[in-house]
Amino acid sequence: MFSDLRFGARMLARTPATTVAAILALALGIGANTTIFSVVHGVLLRQLPYDDPDRIVMIWRDLRKRGGPVDEWAAPGHYVEWREETSVFESVAVGLANAAILTDGDVEQVSAGVVSPSYFDVLGVRPALGRVFTAAEEDPNAPRTVVLSDALWKRRFGAARDVIGRTIRINDTPHEVIGVLPPGFQPPIVAPRAQLWQALRVNPASAPREAIILQAFGKLRSGVTVPQAASHMDQVAARAERLHAEDRNAGVRIEPLHERLVGPARPAILVLAAAVGLVLLIACANVANLLLARASGRGREMAVRTALGARRSRLVRQLLAESLLLATVGGAIGTLLTMWGVGALVAASPAGTPRVDAIGVNGAVLAFTVAVTVITGILFGMAPAFHASRADLTSGLREGARGHVGGGGRRLRRLLVVAETALALVLLAGSGLLLRSFVELQAVDRGFDSTNVLVGNVNAPRARFDTAGKIIALNDRLVERLSAVPGAESTALVSVLPLSGSDSDFGFTIEGRPKPVTPSERPTAWYRIVSSDYFRTMRIRILRGRGLTDQDSTSAPGAVVINESLARKYWPTEDPLGRRILQRDTTFTIVGIVADIRHRGPDSPPDEEMYLHYRQYAERGTTVVVRSASANAASLAPAVREAIRAVDPGLPLANVTTMEELEADAV
Numbered sequence: 001m002f003s004d005l006r007f008g009a010r011m012l013a014r015t016p017a018t019t020v021a022a023i024l025a026l027a028l029g030i031g032a033n034t035t036i037f038s039v040v041h042g043v044l045l046r047q048l049p050y051d052d053p054d055r056i057v058m059i060w061r062d063l064r065k066r067g068g069p070v071d072e073w074a075a076p077g078h079y080v081e082w083r084e085e086t087s088v089f090e091s092v093a094v095g096l097a098n099a100a101i102l103t104d105g106d107v108e109q110v111s112a113g114v115v116s117p118s119y120f121d122v123l124g125v126r127p128a129l130g131r132v133f134t135a136a137e138e139d140p141n142a143p144r145t146v147v148l149s150d151a152l153w154k155r156r157f158g159a160a161r162d163v164i165g166r167t168i169r170i171n172d173t174p175h176e177v178i179g180v181l182p183p184g185f186q187p188p189i190v191a192p193r194a195q196l197w198q199a200l201r202v203n204p205a206s207a208p209r210e211a212i213i214l215q216a217f218g219k220l221r222s223g224v225t226v227p228q229a230a231s232h233m234d235q236v237a238a239r240a241e242r243l244h245a246e247d248r249n250a251g252v253r254i255e256p257l258h259e260r261l262v263g264p265a266r267p268a269i270l271v272l273a274a275a276v277g278l279v280l281l282i283a284c285a286n287v288a289n290l291l292l293a294r295a296s297g298r299g300r301e302m303a304v305r306t307a308l309g310a311r312r313s314r315l316v317r318q319l320l321a322e323s324l325l326l327a328t329v330g331g332a333i334g335t336l337l338t339m340w341g342v343g344a345l346v347a348a349s350p351a352g353t354p355r356v357d358a359i360g361v362n363g364a365v366l367a368f369t370v371a372v373t374v375i376t377g378i379l380f381g382m383a384p385a386f387h388a389s390r391a392d393l394t395s396g397l398r399e400g401a402r403g404h405v406g407g408g409g410r411r412l413r414r415l416l417v418v419a420e421t422a423l424a425l426v427l428l429a430g431s432g433l434l435l436r437s438f439v440e441l442q443a444v445d446r447g448f449d450s451t452n453v454l455v456g457n458v459n460a461p462r463a464r465f466d467t468a469g470k471i472i473a474l475n476d477r478l479v480e481r482l483s484a485v486p487g488a489e490s491t492a493l494v495s496v497l498p499l500s501g502s503d504s505d506f507g508f509t510i511e512g513r514p515k516p517v518t519p520s521e522r523p524t525a526w527y528r529i530v531s532s533d534y535f536r537t538m539r540i541r542i543l544r545g546r547g548l549t550d551q552d553s554t555s556a557p558g559a560v561v562i563n564e565s566l567a568r569k570y571w572p573t574e575d576p577l578g579r580r581i582l583q584r585d586t587t588f589t590i591v592g593i594v595a596d597i598r599h600r601g602p603d604s605p606p607d608e609e610m611y612l613h614y615r616q617y618a619e620r621g622t623t624v625v626v627r628s629a630s631a632n633a634a635s636l637a638p639a640v641r642e643a644i645r646a647v648d649p650g651l652p653l654a655n656v657t658t659m660e661e662l663e664a665d666a667v
Contacts, residue, residue: 004321011322022287026330029283031337032276034369038342040273042359043262051124057226058260059216062251070253074216076202077209088232092218093118095190099459101652103169109459109654113191116200122219130164130179137199145199146175150183152195172463186357188261190215209246217257230254261354278423284380285420323381331373447597448498449539450659454626454633455497457654458644468618475614479531481643482626487636489629492537495529497623498599499662511580525566525608529617535594537627545577545592552613558588564596566608633658
């Protein structure tokens, strides 16, 4: 074999143009396939980095009977109920994402997870320092404790090992540090960017069932399958329907955690893998054609070797050795391209891409490269090898002398050209469809203008802003200061920003209509708490009536603006203007109708939404929205930070970005 490879190298060196063209084609095909396989392996095939990941499942409320989602979150009452199902679950955990403001030293806002003590048990996470939560810390009267991420511990506390037992202030409330998690721990759900964790405090005797704020997941008992767990939870849901009005027409759905994390990305990844597979097939056909053309000058060589006693199998082996040598060099260059390509692919991945940290070049990826290289070498080398070795002695000497390839070779080359063209047309058609879809998504009317808009989150600590009056006064000061930012065309506040990935909804009643018998029958809508200039700043069209103004204050009658979808759903044959709804024991009159916006992205339909002024519906936490008078909205960030610092030095501005960046991630 070594002799064949050495001879093959000399023969390939005699035709450098053909050899270089073949190697480059193979390097591109093998490199592209290896790069995409690193994504397939890291995202789809590699196990999650938790204990017994195949047994970890999401637990959802299934509201399809109500016309709702199949993956609704849970309430504390559901968590208390589900954790008792020990015949199915080894442990059940819940949690929610929150914003934590560290007020010791430099004021800083970080992402936090508020989780049940069982959270770390389900995932099998052990602390690097100290301990994690115990069941006792779930008691509402227990001392407040906190677990830190490794990154926050090193950055904020200088990796000091005596941090355990230290008291720090979070949201102006003292917490004892009890543990530090190991490096590289990546929360799969609840708060995937969390830098610290607080214990969820639940009173089992009074846990509400209408506060839908928790993501629930659990670990199945050994030997329990997902269908078995789903069947058991159907019985639990049926029992809850009989006992609780909030659970009428609500089921429970079990979903493997791995499927939840990677399921939405699977179609796109598989389509991409199929596309680069076609690229490799085109490269193989191209190289096979080059080798067939090259074989036209080797007819005399094959005839002479046959005359000297070489068997056909020996000739095939020699020609396949040359093909494998080409493939090996192409594979080596393709591997180098992969080293660069994987890094570039990860860097270019949009926000929210699952398991990006698991994508990389490892042993499995290199083994795939070797397998693809060998298979490719055989694939494109087999046809030329058999064709070149089958010519008889007399015609081979005669035709080889004239540098002529037989009719069979011409037919095979034409067939390969047809195959290349067909594969290229498939790729072009698929690329055209994808490009068309992208263009159409870009052309979709979002209902708002994202250009030149800077946004950032401001979360007021509960300890200092614990009444509606304090929250309203804070928002008034924010609006006043932000409106004076140099270079700002208009400014506003909103509780839930479009494309932010978060949302808030509530139920309401419509004046003059029968009162719902159960909570599940109440009309519902997604609500946004805004300042007066929100519609102008986001350029959301007011279709009828008016927007919200500063006169919509605590002393004025309640006012609400609804969108087109909400108007069509609940007032399909009536004029909603002037109609009244009841929420939080407050009556709101519909004063305006605005255009629909696509809150979740251009590929999602508009939701039913309503807008309330922060002076009439006060909630902590808001998003600052600043429209720049120039094209560079990001340049306003320092001035916006300074304006917020002037309002309250203890209020950090977090998650500063532009609406255009959020929109790019959504597309």
